[in-house]
Amino acid sequence: MYDGIVQELIDELGRLPGIGPKSAQRIAFHILQTPSFDVSRLSELLREVRERVRFCEICGNVSESETCAICRDPRRNPALICVVEDAKDVAAIERTREFRGRYHVLGGAISPIAGIGPDDLRIQQLMTRLADGTVQEVILATNPNLEGEATAAYLSRLLTTLDIAVSRLASGLPVGGDLEYADEVTLGRAFEGRRRL
Amino acid sequence: MYDGIVQELIDELGRLPGIGPKSAQRIAFHILQTPSFDVSRLSELLREVRERVRFCEICGNVSESETCAICRDPRRNPALICVVEDAKDVAAIERTREFRGRYHVLGGAISPIAGIGPDDLRIQQLMTRLADGTVQEVILATNPNLEGEATAAYLSRLLTTLDIAVSRLASGLPVGGDLEYADEVTLGRAFEGRRRL
DSSP states (O other), rough: OOOOOHHHHHHHHTTTOOOOHHHHHHHHHHHOOOTTTTTHHHHHHHHHHHHHHHETTTTOOOOOSSSSSSHOOTTTTTTTTEESSSHHHHHHHHHTTTOOSEEEEOOOOBBTTTTTTTGTTTTHHHHHHTTTOOOOOEEEOOOSHHHHHHHHHHHHHHHHTTSSSEEEEOSSOOOTTTGGGGHHHHHHHHHHOEEOO | OOOOHHHHHHHHHSSSSTHHHHHHHHHHHHHHHHSSSSSSHHHHHHHHHHHOEOOTTTTTTEESSSHHHHHOOOTOOOOOEEEESSSSHHHHHHHHTTTOOOEESSSSOTTTTTOGGGTTTHHHHHHHHHHSOOOOOEEOOOSSSSSHHHHHHHHHHHHHHSSSEEEEOOTTTTSOOOGGGGGGHHHHHHHHHHHOO
């Protein structure tokens, strides 16, 4: 439709999540036509982010060093671990300012349809973290949907062998939704009302 | 919220049109977590597109050379010019395959609120193109909203001094909408039913 490279940019932008062909076109023209838009900055950041960002060796959260800022912070309670599916969920929970423990990012949820089983998640790493007896409570904060509930149920069974309290976020969250879209108040209330499993 | 560079990328993506903070976060994590996503290709394209793409010296459409592919095409009718606000509109009209003339991109529409007057648009260039008598008809295909109608009315008055037919796209287009979002059939019909001013 457009001369070579403009169409290539539109196609490439269209491969990003949530960006359809029309949005991709709109963004491409914005980049082309807005002299004030710092395209080299965005171009540079895209490259750098993949080079520099890695995942925390302890919890699996995104980090620019071996361990993330939360795992390094001595003020965070090491006896309390909140298990989430994704690093985006860490950010969502941090915004509530309700939680002062640490995290464990699974990297997804159990989903037979998508072919994701327990071995594809960072569950072994979680068990290793729990082995030394420091952790007193594990809060299962997987998404309140089918896969998240299945993952929570699986972990709950797995953790009964250990002497650790296991809880699940309260059902203040809308069922079927995505944890990262919850507002601060709802998510904060869900933390307060977490029920023991 | 996130360690430095991830947040920087989210902020930068959030400056693109139609991308809110949640979408920006989703895109940033997609880039981070999808090894198959060719981030260097996108990074390269962003840089190249600004370096290589310019605007056709004749019609103002996007182009990788001095003149665009449409202006260079000898099969396109030089007696017929379709005036549009934006290069995105050229692509929308090309998709209808109804129009075999050439284009003139104004680079916007008259809008007293946004401080855009006739002198800010490529109207002088249009008058120069019309001066040699080749063009027999000008189709005004500015958007069917307040600014687009005002621009069409202005151009229509301006062109009465020349011996050129002036038409406006038929009102098959939904009023108040944006030309680039029209579907092919509606836009094609609007071309067929264009009325003389």
